[in-house]
Amino acid sequence: MSNRRSFWGWGTEVSGPTEEQSVAIAKTIAQRFGVDDLELRPPPRITDVELRAARLTPPDSLAARCASDPLERAGHTYGKSYRDVVRGARGEFENPPDVVAFPESEDEVAALLDWAGDAGAAAIPYGGGSSVVGGVEADVGDTYTGAICIDLSRLDAVLEIDRASRAARIQAGIFGPALETALRPLGLTLRHFPQSFEFSTLGGWIATRSGGHYATLHTHIDDFVESMRVVTPTGVVESRRLPGSGAGPSPDRLFLGSEGILGIITEAWMRLQDRPTFRASASVRFAAASGSDDDAFARGARAVRVLAQSGLFPANCRLLDPLEAATSGAGNGDDAVLVLGFESADHPLDTKMARALELCRDAGGIAPDGTVATRTDTAPARDEAARAWRNAFLRAPYARDVLARAAVISETFESAVTWDRFESFHADVMQATRDAVKRICGAGSVTCRFTHVYPDGAAPYFTVLAPSRHGSELSQWAEIKSAASEVLLAHGGTITHHHAVGRDHRPWYDRQRPDVFARALGAAKAELDPRWVMNPGVLIPN
Numbered sequence: 001m002s003n004r005r006s007f008w009g010w011g012t013e014v015s016g017p018t019e020e021q022s023v024a025i026a027k028t029i030a031q032r033f034g035v036d037d038l039e040l041r042p043p044p045r046i047t048d049v050e051l052r053a054a055r056l057t058p059p060d061s062l063a064a065r066c067a068s069d070p071l072e073r074a075g076h077t078y079g080k081s082y083r084d085v086v087r088g089a090r091g092e093f094e095n096p097p098d099v100v101a102f103p104e105s106e107d108e109v110a111a112l113l114d115w116a117g118d119a120g121a122a123a124i125p126y127g128g129g130s131s132v133v134g135g136v137e138a139d140v141g142d143t144y145t146g147a148i149c150i151d152l153s154r155l156d157a158v159l160e161i162d163r164a165s166r167a168a169r170i171q172a173g174i175f176g177p178a179l180e181t182a183l184r185p186l187g188l189t190l191r192h193f194p195q196s197f198e199f200s201t202l203g204g205w206i207a208t209r210s211g212g213h214y215a216t217l218h219t220h221i222d223d224f225v226e227s228m229r230v231v232t233p234t235g236v237v238e239s240r241r242l243p244g245s246g247a248g249p250s251p252d253r254l255f256l257g258s259e260g261i262l263g264i265i266t267e268a269w270m271r272l273q274d275r276p277t278f279r280a281s282a283s284v285r286f287a288a289a290s291g292s293d294d295d296a297f298a299r300g301a302r303a304v305r306v307l308a309q310s311g312l313f314p315a316n317c318r319l320l321d322p323l324e325a326a327t328s329g330a331g332n333g334d335d336a337v338l339v340l341g342f343e344s345a346d347h348p349l350d351t352k353m354a355r356a357l358e359l360c361r362d363a364g365g366i367a368p369d370g371t372v373a374t375r376t377d378t379a380p381a382r383d384e385a386a387r388a389w390r391n392a393f394l395r396a397p398y399a400r401d402v403l404a405r406a407a408v409i410s411e412t413f414e415s416a417v418t419w420d421r422f423e424s425f426h427a428d429v430m431q432a433t434r435d436a437v438k439r440i441c442g443a444g445s446v447t448c449r450f451t452h453v454y455p456d457g458a459a460p461y462f463t464v465l466a467p468s469r470h471g472s473e474l475s476q477w478a479e480i481k482s483a484a485s486e487v488l489l490a491h492g493g494t495i496t497h498h499h500a501v502g503r504d505h506r507p508w509y510d511r512q513r514p515d516v517f518a519r520a521l522g523a524a525k526a527e528l529d530p531r532w533v534m535n536p537g538v539l540i541p542n
């Protein structure tokens with residue numbers, strides 16, 4: 001066991017729970033659903049994995065940057081969706097890349113794309129591999145001679161810092177912790193913290209329009225991008241550094257969310273912030289008038305709408321439904337809990353927090369006096385509910401690996417919808433998903449929280465947990481995911497607020513996206529990628 005990345009699950013080989021802890025997690029879940037002890041299958045061993053023979057041989061000029069050994073190929077076969085982790089845990093690696101390349105310069109990225117085009121192979125950009133939508137899987141069909149995974153992790157430097165404009169030029173393959181470590185001595189931060197922060201990269205965030213931890217204002221990475229460089233099979237595209245511009249459609253917008261189908265983002269100038277020093281945190285409970293969990297959540301949602309429209313812009317505004325709050329230790333299971341936080345590098349937050357709590361109380365929330373935790377240094381201020389919730393949040397991806405080994409379906413899906421439709425949207429998505437879970441698995445739970453809120457709507461995030469059987473879990477997962485996705489779309493929501501489209505969300509994205517726009521995107525791809533090598537099957541058809 002070493003500190004290298006797990007080839008099938010979250011984190012590194014040593015960062016997950018011990019075998020004893022894994023057994024305890026499986027037991028807790030079995031008790032929760034009233035099923036007999038779950039069978040926890042052993043984790044896979046790389047020596048037992050059989051991979052299709054590699055079909056490509058790199059040219060001599062790139063050979064030193066390329067690997068074809070089983071550990072690299074298996075480790076780059078999947079992202080980290082539930083389906084990916086289950087297949088990895090079973091030792092099934094059906095579509096491994098033939099070669100994994102680790103370019104160390106932009107020229108090498110361009111040379112790899114040339115090689116892919118000449119060889120008739122697919123080129124799959126790979127950041128941290130934390131995609132949950134099949135975004136990095138080499139499932140490209142047999143019209144390609146093979147697949148080259150282009151891992152950007154060696155392009156990982158902060159190249160330049162412009163203190164006056166508070167921006168930095170950063171290479172795309174840098175992981176979240178290294179990026180923050182480089183900025184910290186200067187008192188700066190990108191302040192973009194997706195749950196996958198530790199094992200995802202700047203380029204991946206930009207390519208998927210990732211959503212950070214903060215609930216309002218700069219929710220997606222988009223707003224932090226000042227300019228970027230993209231190596232496409234046709235040539236390099238570099239946008240101009242500007243604080244704002246009205247000069248036609250923005251080139252950056254073409255590549256934000258392009259999920260590797262147009263080219264490889266190699267670096268970007270990113271807008272930074274001063275590290276917050278003032279923080280305040282509190283939690284507010286919302287009891288159910290009718291005794292139902294959904295009613296408690298709906299009451300909390302009404303308060304959140306008022307907050308989102310108040311101009312206070314809390315950094316954290318996470319409404320947890322009663323079961324979600326209880327599962328994370330943030331609540332008692334009867335009430336919805338709103339975890340509220342403010343941050344600033346400039347001013348104390350007492351007035352803002354006091355006003356936010358006043359608004360919550362007016363909307364029926366219970367926020368006893370004296371519950372506010374404040375700090376004036378860089379360590380976060382967290383009240384008990386916030387601390388419990390955050391710990392559970394960070395442990396969740398590791399626990400999911402255990403659930404995959406125990407045949408427990410563990411799926412999260414998210415959306416966004418305007419406030420006028422929110423209540424019926426939430427009620428119908430919950431009902432349809434619960435019905436699907438009951439029909440398909442017999443037992444299980446569906447919970448909801450807000451990840452991001454806007455003056456005109458909210459981004460609800462749903463978690464499904466359901467006991468299954470070894471061998472049936474992926475077909476049951478697919479049925480539940482499909483039922484949930486249908487209802488999201490039917491009620492006017494988006495198929496994803498921040499998890500991207502990849503291959504897995506394509507059936508719904510294809511219906512959500514205007515047809516003329518789909519053709520325009522295809523035409524842009526044909527121009528930038530005339531041999532259609534870039535991540536085929538993602539976002540638009542092959």
Ligand SMILES: Cc1cc2nc3c(=O)[nH]c(=O)nc-3n(C[C@H](O)[C@H](O)[C@H](O)COP(=O)(O)OP(=O)(O)OC[C@H]3O[C@@H](n4cnc5c(N)ncnc54)[C@H](O)[C@@H]3O)c2cc1C
Nearest residue numbers: 127128129130131135194195196201203204210211260265
């Ligand atoms: C446990 C867990 C928690 C998560 N939490 C969040 C969250 O809070 N917020 C959120 O938004 N997402 C979240 N995700 C999803 C995922 O982390 C994001 O989509 C993330 O942005 C992917 O970054 P990555 O570096 O891992 O990219 P990868 O998974 O390696 O790639 C994602 C996509 O981007 C493309 N790509 C990667 N790098 C480049 C590049 N340099 N140029 C061009 N294309 C590129 C790939 O081809 C692929 O299509 C989570 C995933 C997991 C497993």
